[in-house]
Amino acid sequence: MSVMIKNVGIVGAGQMGCGIAHVCSLAGYKVTLYDLSKERIEASLATINGNMARQVTNGKMGDDERKTALSYITGSTDVQDLASMDLVIEAATEDENVKRKIFGQICPVLKPEALLATNTSSLSITRLAAATDRPEQFMGIHFMNPVPVMKLVELVRGIATGEKTFETAKDFVRSLDKTITVAEDFPAFIVNRILLPMINEAIYTLYEGVGSVEAIDTAMKLGANHPMGPLQLADFIGLDTCLSIMQVLHDGLADSKYRPCPLLVKYVEAGWLGRKSGRGFYDYRGEVPVPTR
Template sequence: MTDIKTVGVIGAGQMGSGIAHVVALGGYDVRLHDVSRERIEAGLALIEKNLARQVHRGIIDESAMSAALARITAAEDLALVGATDLAIEAATENEEIKKSIFRNLQPHLGENTLLASNTSSISITRLASATDRPERFIGLHFMNPVPLMKLVEIIRGIATDVPTYERAVAFAKSLGKITSNAEDFPAFIVNRVLVPMINEAIYTLYEGVGTVDAIDTAMKLGANHPMGPLELGDFIGLDTVLSIMNVLHEGLADSKYRPCPLLVKYVEAGWLGKKAGRGFYDYRGEHPIPTR
């Protein structure tokens, strides 16, 4: 354990609720914040559902579930998050939204509060520059789904000091996670490799090389991937995939990172994947059906 006792999580969506889930199971008091009470309640309901699933599978017992739920507080007021030892931002993958959150949080921060972003692609150095404490700012990139995935990428900005890095690593390890250090370059390690693969699978579909089913089956059975790249894109969220590709394309100025036009069209249509009911698969029926 570290000297961190209270943790604020900003964003109660899939990632934020997953982070709150594992942090509460790790014995920390959690304050969960979002833009509305309804979103916080939805996040709390998702946490309870996922904890119950872990109980059913014998991963944790009922007492651990009850204790974790008791440690999570709905924090409608952002000031409650600022009073924690560590505040983790887990909002949508948009740089201006993230910077705005940190600016709004700043007046409420305790003198020694550490700041972290769960960004999957955006510069930690740039996000830190929007705060009054870049030396106490770090990237903690949890993988989705957070309760199941073991990795946390640790990303230091140019100003991040050694004590902040050491506390962040100790904190992640105290949750039972394994850490991997990544330099502060666009998309870090996992998404620098993974998301262009998904984009290339979309190009393969766009160019008519294979259907949705053929591409995903080929990668599952031919490369031993547990999930096909198009299905994985739907699971991540095609809006997030597009955001990461844009960060790579703009940050590295290399045409190989150009987002596939078909990906752009799906996002423009609102077909964002599983969370929207449609993406490269249609999830509105009993079983997912390819949309192309």
């Protein structure tokens, strides 16, 4: 038995929120993209339009489909606009305090039967659920980046998540033409529990001088058949996000193998966060990315 979902609210018009809005509107859901910043919403809508236009060019959808999907998305800076939503997905930055604050603001506005989900990539669903007024109707729906391209969604139940909520989330994700993997509520779930220590190890390999940025990325691309080298991938994810996930693993599992590499910490302290800030393990300010070490 699952709940009927027609209207989806998305909190946070960043990279992830933008991608989630894209796939939800294509699947025929009415989407309200909520953010405090009007500029971020406008930038997000422009990105979605551009990404859909590219899908039209590649023959993945028709132009009428694009226009219809875009007409399903409304941007809003007014939290009251979430009142009619059946499902709200929080896609804010990977910071527990920020997420708790958001739940405190949006929960009083939501209708009692509305489901609430978080797109967290590493934080405890049980703990986040406890910060809401509806732990039974709360769960993790973790999309992969870039959302329109990546097929996987991790579903994570907290200790209080109800069966009805879980069934509804499964139906919802399937309707987006995504593949589900169910993970238990432990730090970083499945994908990042395996992926981030690999990236962290690649940074240690650089830190210890075993190989250069280029050598490490080439080795993993051609030696392990990875589509992108681990340092290139770290820049794509954002080094601040990589660091926060490693810290969640280190704090939550108390095992020294999850210790964030000091070089990763140094890059984040420098504000070199990867692609989004123009510099990380590569410098993106010129025509082609150049290794920074």
